[in-house]
Amino acid sequence: xxxxxDYDAGNIRSVENALKRLGADYVLTSDIGELASCDRLLLPxxxxxxxxxxxxxxxxxxxxxxxxxxxxxGICLGMQLLCSWSEEGNTGCLGIFxxxxxxxxxxxxxxxxLKVPQVGWNSIDSLxxxxxxxxxxxxxxxxxxxxxxxxxxNTVASTEYGIRFSSALGKDNFMGCQFHPEKSGDVGEKIIxxxxxx
Amino acid sequence: MLTKRIIPxxxxxxxxxxxxxxxxxxxxxxxxxxxxxxxxxxxxxELVFLDISATLESRKTFSSLVERIALNIxxxxxxxxxxxxxxxxxxxxRAGADKVSVNSAAVRNPSLISDIASRFGSQCVVVAVxxxxxxxxxxxxxxxxxxxxxxxLFSWAMQAEKLGAGEILFTSMDHDGxxxxxxxxxxRRLSEMLDIPVIASGGAGNAExxxxxxxxxxxxxxxxxxASIFHYGEVRIPxxxxxxxxxxxxxxxx
Numbered sequence: 001x002x003x004x005x006d007y008d009a010g011n012i013r014s015v016e017n018a019l020k021r022l023g024a025d026y027v028l029t030s031d032i033g034e035l036a037s038c039d040r041l042l043l044p045x046x047x048x049x050x051x052x053x054x055x056x057x058x059x060x061x062x063x064x065x066x067x068x069x070x071x072x073x074g075i076c077l078g079m080q081l082l083c084s085w086s087e088e089g090n091t092g093c094l095g096i097f098x099x100x101x102x103x104x105x106x107x108x109x110x111x112x113x114l115k116v117p118q119v120g121w122n123s124i125d126s127l128x129x130x131x132x133x134x135x136x137x138x139x140x141x142x143x144x145x146x147x148x149x150x151x152x153x154n155t156v157a158s159t160e161y162g163i164r165f166s167s168a169l170g171k172d173n174f175m176g177c178q179f180h181p182e183k184s185g186d187v188g189e190k191i192i193x194x195x196x197x198x
Numbered sequence: 199m200l201t202k203r204i205i206p207x208x209x210x211x212x213x214x215x216x217x218x219x220x221x222x223x224x225x226x227x228x229x230x231x232x233x234x235x236x237x238x239x240x241x242x243x244e245l246v247f248l249d250i251s252a253t254l255e256s257r258k259t260f261s262s263l264v265e266r267i268a269l270n271i272x273x274x275x276x277x278x279x280x281x282x283x284x285x286x287x288x289x290x291x292r293a294g295a296d297k298v299s300v301n302s303a304a305v306r307n308p309s310l311i312s313d314i315a316s317r318f319g320s321q322c323v324v325v326a327v328x329x330x331x332x333x334x335x336x337x338x339x340x341x342x343x344x345x346x347x348x349x350x351l352f353s354w355a356m357q358a359e360k361l362g363a364g365e366i367l368f369t370s371m372d373h374d375g376x377x378x379x380x381x382x383x384x385x386r387r388l389s390e391m392l393d394i395p396v397i398a399s400g401g402a403g404n405a406e407x408x409x410x411x412x413x414x415x416x417x418x419x420x421x422x423x424x425a426s427i428f429h430y431g432e433v434r435i436p437x438x439x440x441x442x443x444x445x446x447x448x449x450x451x452x
């Protein structure tokens with residue numbers, strides 16, 4: 001059973017649909033007891049980081065997530081929430097990954113232009129996680145984001161958009177991907193199927 | 199590297215695709231889900247479903263179709279047609295659409311853009327602009343090009359971006375249906391002035407036109423949308439992507 005952590009995080013319909021396509025059982029809940037009895041957890045997220053952290057704290061989910069030893073995958077904002085700090089809303093996050101979240105324009109050299117958000121299909125490289133077993137280097141996945149995680153020892157995939165950033169993170173039982181595997185065609189479906197085996 | 203997107207557009211009436219499709223061996227060519235899946239398998243990067251039916255009853259049919267599309271298709275898709283309130287947008291986004299496109303209603307009431315963006319995020323708001331050149335001025339039209347508004351293309355696109363549009367989809371009514379190529383100069387100018395992606399639509403007659411509108415020397419657009427040339431098999435997506443790659447334009451190859 002996969003537990004989708006419910007904290008009113010925007011559109012989670014597509015994550016549910018992806019699990020349905022793969023025939024996976026799931027439950028969408030904010031009940032800690034119920035989440036703790038699952039085999040793995042998904043932290044989805046579309047929205048603003050400061051607001052999302054407030055919601056997680058309000059429901060007691062922040063502490064639960066920090067201490068869980070279940071395999072946990074954060075998607076998009078969900079991945080950013082697992083990091084230490086976000087420039088979006090200048091908010092402290094869960095601190096599982098030491099990475100910081102910055103806006104794409106923060107490090108953009110003066111005079112250089114970059115369309116933000118990054119919208120569309122970009123490639124993932126230097127793949128180092130069971131999430132990517134059977135996924136080729138340079139595969140394309142779908143991104144929609146204005147903020148990114150920097151590179152460090154937790155980086156298990158990287159992507160270039162103006163700057164090279166962490167498109168996936170991993171540490172112990174925690175994983176995160178900046179892109180949307182649930183919208184990334186067959187490659188994305190493979191990544192979710194891999195997570196369901198962890 | 200971020201790739202340029204190829205987006206087939208499907209017109210829907212009463213839950214069925216309207217234009218004939220004569221190149222895919224589908225059981226039901228009228229079923230938008232089957233057709234969308236086929237395009238996705240061919241390598242389409244996104245899909246657009248436009249509801250061209252107008253009645254309230256068919257609006258309901260459309261949102262249940264959107265649920266079925268979301269369940270069956272694993273690439274992003276945009277829905278549009280007749281969205282005039284935040285509630286209209288909410289219904290379709292909750293049904294599983296990734297983005298909504300707004301057109302005439304936003305011209306009438308620009309705050310519709312900021313209302314949807316503040317509630318659901320800019321990433322899901324595509325502002326579609328239909329415009330026609332008159333006496334050297336690109337005037338924004340509504341109702342499928344049949345009425346002139348008081349807006350001008352470039353200033354309206356800038357205003358839409360400020361209001362929270364996530365992408366601009368410009369259709370040149372002078373090029374649409376001509377099969378003579380896209381309005382490349384206008385896409386280039388839009389792309390230079392906006393910080394959000396620009397989607398080109400209207401005028402594609404062959405694959406070379408798409409190469410031209412996406413190339414840095416041509417239209418500089420971030421994505422190309424087309425309908426007939428895909429539906430009638432003039433251009434097949436795998437060959438198109440090979441041509442784009444050969445021309446040095448970054449595309450997703452599957």
